Amino acid sequence: MSTPEVLVEHDDGLVIITINRTDQKNAVNRAVSYGVCEAIDEMDRNPALRAxxxxxxxxxxxxxxDLKAFLRGEVTRVEGRGILGIARTPPKKPLIAAVEGWCLAGGFESMLVCDLVVTARNAMFGIPxxxxxxxxxxxxxxxxxxxxPQRIAMEMALTGDLYPADKLAPYGLFNAVVDPGEALAEAIKLARRVIANAPLSVAASKRVIVEQRDWPLDRMFELQEPITAPVLASKDAREGAAAFAERRPAAWRGE
Known part of the structure; x- marks a missing residue:
């Protein structure tokens, strides 16, 4: 549900969540954190929403x-879940950041939570x-x-300086760098490419990539098995094979 601070649009399986405090450079207060969190939670629990x-x-x-809100004693994060409700509890479904202009501090950290990032080439990033x-x-x-690279991350953290997109792009921080004003449109295209795929497959793939970084090498296939096995045994797996054989688009059911 949209609020004045957070606009939420559902569009054919896609959720577009827009922070809307333009007079404050979209700084995060309590209303923003809880508004984004609610929209993310709705995405995760609603099977019709895919990304x-x-x-x-x-x-x-x-x-x-919002430093002014901070000085007033306002809690600008979701209790137990952090800023925007995603810092400590990222969503289960794919989340894409569409970045224009300033992407700083908690905004930058929220971008890091996202699975994919599209940025305008004139955007500025930092943890000041x-x-x-x-x-x-x-x-x-x-x-x-x-x-x-750790040394670049260390420089950003210790100096608090701001960095343009073209400085960070070579390190692989973004999936796409586009002209100013085009980030959202490009992010929508990217989301559509994700949504076109089988939902169980997408969810399992995201989960394995996120969790595997902490898996020991001698147990990684053992730990992957309970995540991917249900996908291989799903109705959608048979549908995908049948659609390929019959040269038609697959009709995914999430089963």
């Missing part, structure tokens, strides 16, 4: 925690918490070194 896009209105993705006596404790200090 989500997180973006920001007014040419800005998200400038991070050290410049405000804070720390990037919403996952930035832990997720970033897993996604880019």
């Amino acid at each position: 989500g896009i997180l973006t920001g209105a007014g040419g800005t993705f998200c400038s991070g925690m 918490e050290v410049k405000r006596g804070l720390a990037a404790a919403a996952g930035g200090l832990m997720r970033l070194p897993r996604l880019i």
